[in-house]
Amino acid sequence: MNKSAFFAAGRAAFLSVLAVFLVSACGGGSGSSSDPVTTPPEPEPETGIVGLLFTDAPTDDYSAIKLNVIRAVLIGGDDSQQEVFEGSEPIDLLDLENFSEPIVFGEVQAGTYTKLRLYIDNLELVPHDDGPSVFPRLPANGKIDMLQAEGFEVLPGRTLVIEIDMDANKSIKITNAGNSGNVNFRPVVKVNIIDGGLPHKLARLEGSVSGEPDDAAGSFTLCDIDSPDYCVDVDTSSSTGIFDDQGLDTGFSTLDDGNMVVVIGRYETEPDIIFNAIVLEIGGNAEQVKGNVVSNPADSQFLLLADDDSDLLVELQAGTKYFDADGEISADAIVIGVDVEVEGVKPPKADPADPDLMRAALIFLEAEEDEQVSGTIIEPLVEADRSFDLMTTVGITCVRVDDDADIVLVDEANSEVTMGTFADLAVDQSVEVFGVTAVDTCFDANEVIVEVVPAP
Numbered sequence: 001m002n003k004s005a006f007f008a009a010g011r012a013a014f015l016s017v018l019a020v021f022l023v024s025a026c027g028g029g030s031g032s033s034s035d036p037v038t039t040p041p042e043p044e045p046e047t048g049i050v051g052l053l054f055t056d057a058p059t060d061d062y063s064a065i066k067l068n069v070i071r072a073v074l075i076g077g078d079d080s081q082q083e084v085f086e087g088s089e090p091i092d093l094l095d096l097e098n099f100s101e102p103i104v105f106g107e108v109q110a111g112t113y114t115k116l117r118l119y120i121d122n123l124e125l126v127p128h129d130d131g132p133s134v135f136p137r138l139p140a141n142g143k144i145d146m147l148q149a150e151g152f153e154v155l156p157g158r159t160l161v162i163e164i165d166m167d168a169n170k171s172i173k174i175t176n177a178g179n180s181g182n183v184n185f186r187p188v189v190k191v192n193i194i195d196g197g198l199p200h201k202l203a204r205l206e207g208s209v210s211g212e213p214d215d216a217a218g219s220f221t222l223c224d225i226d227s228p229d230y231c232v233d234v235d236t237s238s239s240t241g242i243f244d245d246q247g248l249d250t251g252f253s254t255l256d257d258g259n260m261v262v263v264i265g266r267y268e269t270e271p272d273i274i275f276n277a278i279v280l281e282i283g284g285n286a287e288q289v290k291g292n293v294v295s296n297p298a299d300s301q302f303l304l305l306a307d308d309d310s311d312l313l314v315e316l317q318a319g320t321k322y323f324d325a326d327g328e329i330s331a332d333a334i335v336i337g338v339d340v341e342v343e344g345v346k347p348p349k350a351d352p353a354d355p356d357l358m359r360a361a362l363i364f365l366e367a368e369e370d371e372q373v374s375g376t377i378i379e380p381l382v383e384a385d386r387s388f389d390l391m392t393t394v395g396i397t398c399v400r401v402d403d404d405a406d407i408v409l410v411d412e413a414n415s416e417v418t419m420g421t422f423a424d425l426a427v428d429q430s431v432e433v434f435g436v437t438a439v440d441t442c443f444d445a446n447e448v449i450v451e452v453v454p455a456p
Contacts, residue, residue, distance in 0.1 A: 045110070045156040045157040046109065046110055046156060047107050047108060047109055047110055047156065047157075048107070048108060048110045048154040048155050048156055048157065048158050048160060049105050049106070049107055049108075049158070049159040049160070049269070049273070050074065050084050050105070050106055050107075050108050050154060050159075050160050050161075050162060051102065051104070051105040051106075051159060051160070051161040051162065051267065051269070051273075052072055052084060052085065052102070052103040052104055052105075052106075052162055052164060053100040053101065053102050053103070053161060053162070053163045053164065053203060054069070054091055054096060054100060054102075054163075054164050054166065055096045055099070055100040055101070055163060055164070055165050055166075055201050056093040056094065056096040056097060056166050056167065056168055057097065057165065057167045057168070057169050057170070061128075061169075061172070062094065062125045062126055062127055062128065062168075062172075063094070063126050063127065063128045064092050064094055064124075064125075065092065065093040065123075065124070065125055065126070065168045065172075066090065066091070066092050066093075066122070066123070066124040066126070067090075067091055067093070067121070067122060067123045067124070068088050068089065068091070068120060068121050068122045069085070069088075069089040069091060069103055069118065069120055070086070070087065070088055070089075070119045070120065070121055070142075071083070071085060071086045071087075071117075071118070071119040072084040072085040072086075072103070072104070072106075072116065072117070072118050072119070073116070073117040074108055074113040074115070074116060074117075074154070075114065075115040075116075075117055076111055076112060076113050076114065077112065077113075077114050077151065080111075081117075082108040082109050082111075082113070083106075083108075084104060084106040084108060085103060085104040085106055089103050090122075093166055093168045094168070095288075096201075097341070097366075098201065098323075098325075098341050098364040098366075099201055099202050099203060099204040099264065100163060100201045100202070100203045100204075101203070101204065102203060102205070102267075105159070105273060108154055109154075110154050110155060110156040111153070111154060112151045112152070112153050112154075113148075113152055113153075113154065114148055114149065114151045114152075115145055115146065115147050116145075116146045116162060116164075116191060117143065117144070117145050117146075118143070118144045118145075118146065118164070118189070119142050119143055119144075120138065120142045120144065121138070121142045123135065123136055123138055123185055125172065125183070134183050136172065136183040136184055136185040137182070137183075137184050137185065138185055139184075139185065139186065139187055139412060139415035140414070140415035143415055144187040144189055144415050144416075144417065145187075145414070145415060145416045145417065146189055146191045146416075146417050146418075146419075147416060147417065147418040147419075148191065148193065148418075148419065149418060152193045158269075158270065159269035159270065159273060160193070160194070161194040161267065161269060162191060162192070162193055162194070163191070163192040163201075164190075164191060165189065165190040165191075165192065166188075166189050167189070167190065170188040170432070170434075170449060171185055171186055171188040171189070172184075172185065173185070173186050186410060186412045187410060187412065187415050187416070187417050188408060188410055188417070188449060189417050190406055190408055190417070190419065191417075191419060201325075202264050202265060202266060202278065202323065203265065203266065203267060204262065204263075204264050204343075205222060205232070205262070205263045205264075205275065206225070206260075206261070206262050206284070207222045207223050207224050207225055207231075207260075207261065208222070208223055208225060208228075208258060208259065208260050208261070208284075209222060209223075209255060209256065209257055209258060209259045209261060210222070210223040210228070210231060210257070211257055212256075212257050213252070213255045213256070213257070215252060215253055217235070218235065218236040218237065218240075218252050219233060219234060219235045219236065220233075220234055220255060221233055221234070222234050222261065222263060222275070225260075232273065232274075232275050233273070233275065234263055234265075234274075234275045234276075234277050234280075235274055235275070235276050235277065236252055236277045236280060237276070237277075239278075240252075240277045240278060240279065240280055240319075241278065241279045241280070241317070241319030241320060241361055241362070242255075242279075242280045242282070242319060243280070243281050243282065243286075243317065243319065243344075243345070243359070243361050244282050244283060245282060245283025245284075245285055245345065246283075246345060246347045246359070247281075247286075247315075247317070247344050247345030247346075247347055247358070247359025247360075247361065248317065248359065249317050249318050249319045250282065252280075254282065255280075255282055259283070259284075260282075260283060260284025260285075261280060261281060261282050261283075261284065262280075262281040262284070262286040262343075263275060263277045263279070263280055263281075264277070264278055264279040264343065264361075264362060265277040265278040265279070266278070278321055278362075279319075279321055279343070279361045279362050281343075281344075281345070281361050283345070285345055286343060286344060286345055286361065287343075287345070287346065288341055288342065288343050289304070289306050289307075289312060289341070289342050289358060290306065290307045290339070290340070290341045290342075290366075291304040291305050291306035291307055291312065291339070291340065291342075292304070292305045292337065292338070292339050292340075293334060293335065293336055293337065293338050293339075293340060294336060295336060296335055296336055297316065297331065297334055300316040300317075301313055301314065301315050301316065302316075302334065304340070304342065311355065311356065312342075312355075312356050312357070312358055313356065313357050313358070314342055314344075314357075314358050314360050314363075315357060315358065315359045315360065316331070316360055316363075317359060317360065320360045320362065320363065321361070321362045321363070322334065322362075322363050322365070323362065323363075323364050323365070324364065324365040324366075324367065325367050329365060333365050334363060334365070338365055338366070339365075339366035340363050340364060340365055340366060341363070341364040341366065342358055342360050342362075342364075343360065343361050343362040343363070343364070344358050344359050344360040344361045344362070345358070345359050345361070346358050346359075347359060370434040370435055370436065370446065370447070371434070371435060371436055371437060371443075372432060372433070372434050373390060373392060373397055373399075373432070373433050373443055374392065374430075374431070374432045374433075375390040375391050375392035375393070375397070375430075375431065376390070376391045376428060376429065376430055376431070377389070377390060377391075377425060377426065377427050377428065377429045377431060378390070378391050378396070378427060378428075381425065381426070381427055383422055383423065385400070386400060386401040386402075386403070386422050387399060387400045387442075388401075388425065390431070390433065390443075397442075397443055398441075398442040399433055399442065399443045399445055400438075400442055400443070400444050400445065401422060401425075401433075401445045401448060402435070402444065402445060402446050404446075405435075405445055405446045405447055405448060406446070406447045406448070407421060407422065407424060407425070407447075407448045407450065408420065408447065408448070408449045408450065409450045409452050410449060410450065410452060411452040411454055412451070412452075413454045414454055416452075418452075420450065424450065425448070425450065429450050429451070430450075430451040431448055431449060431450050431451070432448070432449045433445040433447070433448050433449075434446060434447040434448075434449075435447070
């Protein structure tokens, strides 16, 4: 079960407001009702909240990629530092392909920052064949600097969410072939600054219900199991899919204080930090299975060939939700041949001879894996149509860069990553491009990773 950090920031803010209210209510009892009442203006807040969410892209090379996040620091243009998080937060990146996992919502001084510095340790690659784990060398002793040259602003009294995409598939670098090859971790880490928008992935939280749920409002407080002081308020709606410990549709009224739950949804950060639930699974026994659909849904069921080569009968409920990388989709997208991740519950078998069954709360349609081409940029490099030629080991390939493509500048020597623009591309740069080959044989890139050569 994934460990998810929940956040006391909203609760702390509420307690602060409550304390002010109580002091105001208890003071001034000697004045008459005709006395003028002067309420001093509330001072402007000097701090804001920064939330860190982690996510990852898929890889088929390992069964788990584990690491610890031990510290996160914001750095301003004047090198001033604000610590967002310090501790030990274990993460398995491969659990985060379709979901993001929160690390912390921390209070920092309001201002403009140009860098997020992350510290990680205990990176472990677990192979599929049950062989020994691999422990890659970490750059700069685990320090990764993510630069935003134009800066990003933490506003007073506001919440800024930073989504950190640690793309393991592009970060694991084998420098020599064969069993003796050295495995390094290069800092291919993308940062998405979200101010008022939404992370591109759903978040998945696990924990326990703290206090009696509010049936009328459809809300409750969810607290982390290992760190019960970290909590978040959860709101449901009439469209939330709610399931019991057997994976069957149920209602909010069945939720009780102390229940173990899994919640999938999105954060709302203004005016307070609230988690809006798309799926609520009661019982704490939900799990995820990836595989390929091998039968079209009929009678609310379909067969799944799981990644471990087992067969699984997936049962759909009235409240089952369907998503892909772009958002909610219809059940019609689940057809033979597509790869999916199923979130739900495997109920106990009444008869050992019965087929393995999973009742789905959410089905995520996997995206097609990008093609990859590596080489050196050569002329022509044309900014007007965002294109260049790439010299590869097999010849010259023309590349077109999508308007919304990520251009990631990786300085491996200094463990620095900068989100760049097309103007940062230059002839003679070594790059990796990801995307798809078009019908005219040019390569349409949705991501370009540039190997930055540090200045002497």
